[in-house]
Amino acid sequence: MERLLNWVEYISDWLWGPPLIILLTGTGIYLTILLKFFQFRYPLYIFKQTIGSVGKKPKGEGTVTPLQALTSALSSTVGAANIVGVPAAIMFGGPGAVFWMWLVALFAMAIKFSESVLAVHYREKNEGEYVGGPMYYITKGLSMKWLGVFFSVALMIELVPSIMVQGNSVSASLAETFSFNRLYTGIGIAFLIGLVVIGGIKRIGKVTELAVPLMAGAYIGAGFLIVVMNLSSVPAFFSLIFSNAFTSSSAFGGFAGAAVAETVRWGFARGLYSNEAGMGTAPIAHAAAMTDHPVRQGFWAVIGIVVDTLLICTTTAFVVLASGVWTAENAASDPGALAAAAFRSYFGPVGGYFVSVSLVFFVLSTITVVIFYGVKQAEFLFGRLAGHMIKFVYLGAVIIGAAGGAKAIWGFLDLALVFILLPNILAVLLLSRKVRSLYDEFFTSEKYYLKDIGQQDDAYERDEKVNNL
Known part of the structure; x- marks a missing residue:
């Protein structure tokens, strides 16, 4: 078994290296060009x-407000990758990895925009709720139901070990910080999450609409306070x-140094892993x-990357780099603890507790939303009853x-994600012309973009509206 796990880990590391970085980055660049660099122009x-x-x-019809859809999607992306992944990228790729994280986020916006546009365009109404995502746009847009079923089954199964890992990280953090019993913690967490997910997307949307801005705002606010305390360090940070x-980065302190290739690899990998562009999960939310056009909701997906990568990840990067904890001896042995150490260096023990509690709430919101994603897969495959059953x-x-169970299958997580990502990226590429058609429709119609800017006196020159398209 151990040998099998080693092989799985080796294959996963290789796939999440150059192959997937090239695929996702290339897709982002292609879609950015196809959509006329919209994220930079508007x-x-x-x-x-x-x-x-x-x-x-x-505007328009839907089950939840656009903000609730965004906060639900953010709940699954804002989490450990922002607090733990960023220090890891810095320790193994050097400070320059943050630049490549920013860069890949700009092109990832085109992927997430396209996914969400397709999800809204091909969505269906299921007993009063609007549902959509890769399984729907693969089935309806490409007439490849077998691939839609493959994606849905892969995601539904992958979420089981994923939720186990998330549950473990929460219980471990609470056990370390407050000495809570891990089994009882798990039962309590499951009960609280159950109260939310059993209510469906409307209740999830209402909870995340309050919780995500509060969590992200508190974390970014604490980071901004550190920036204010270290204004003289801002130029040095950039x-x-x-x-x-x-x-290449030189070795010193706890940092072993990194070649340019490693810097790029870690920046791209952590950036893509953080915002989940191409995974096909956010489009489900x-x-x-509620929207009058798929493109309008696609804009909210773009904002998701701004919040997740450009704001929260940058906050973590500044705190870690400005505090100097990344240069400490043995820092590379446990990069996941650097964010807590950095906040502790500014706010004392309270800073460490703050990061631990933030991580717990981020992970709790992640579990809540990924369970919703799994429910939607069960409904797509087997109907509404199966969706209710799989919640349990x-x-x-x-x-x-x-409680610490099923550790043996955790190594399969990254590999399982590949089976979700590949069919989704294939579908987005094959349907990219449909995205472009919807994009052109939105920006040239008197009902949407032209009407919007006609109501904004200070926004744009009217003779530029069509010429740029």
């Missing part, structure tokens, strides 16, 4: 149509990142949103993981 417009529209009545992005399977997985 940042102000995108912001106004998303964050700037909060509080206004949503200088360190940019100077190491294109040159966005498909339920996933809640049981939380308890087993929290």
Whole structure:
């Protein structure tokens, strides 16, 4: 068994190295070109149509508000990758890895935008709830139901060990910080999550609409406070990142040094893993949103990457680099603890508790939403009853993981993700012309973009509207 696990780990490490980095980055660049660099051309417009529209009545039909769809999607991406993954990228790829994390996020916006546009366009109404995602746009858009079924089965199965790992990380953190019993912690967590997920996407949306902004805001706010306390370090922070992005990093302290290739690899890998662009999970949440056009909801998916990678990951990077904890002896042996150590260096023991509690809440929200994703797969495959039944399977997985069970299958997680990612990326590429068609429809129609900017006196020159398309 140990030999098998070693082989699985070797194959997973290789796949999540150059092969998938090249595939995902290439897809992001292709879609960015196909969609005319929209994320660089319309940042102000995108912001106004998303964050700037909060509080206004949503346009069109759907089950949850666009903000609730975004916060639900963010719940599955904002988590351990932001707090643990960023220090790992710095320790193994050097400070320059943060630059490549930023860069890949800009192109990943085109992937996540395309996924969400397709999810809304091909969604269905299932007993009063709007449902969609890769399994629907693969089946309806490509007429390849077998591939849609493959994706759905792969995701439904993959979520079991994934939830176990998440449950384990929560119970381990609470056991270490507050000496809680891990089994009882797992039961308590499963009960609280069950109260939310049994209520469906409407209840999940209401909970995440409050919890995610609060969690992310508190974490980013604490990081901003550290920035204010270290304003003189800000230029050095950016200088360190940019100077190491294109040159090998020297070894010192707990850092072993890194070649440029390793810097790029770790930055790209952590960036893609953090925002989950191409995984096909976030579109499941966005498909339920109230919207008058798929492209409008696609803008919310772009904001998701801004929050997840450009804000939260950057906060972690600044705190870790500015504090200097990454240069300590043996820092590379446990990079996951660096964020807590960094906050502790500024706020004392309270800082360490803050990071532990933040991680717990991030992971709890992740479990809540990924269970919803699994439920949607069961409904797609077997109907609504199966969707209700599998909730209890996933809640049981939380308890087993929290108690420390099933460690032998954890090594299969990254490999399982490949079987989800590949069919989704294939579908997005094959349907990319449909995305472009919807994009052109939105930006040239008097009902959408042209109407929007006609109501904004300070936004754009009207004669530029069609010429740029």
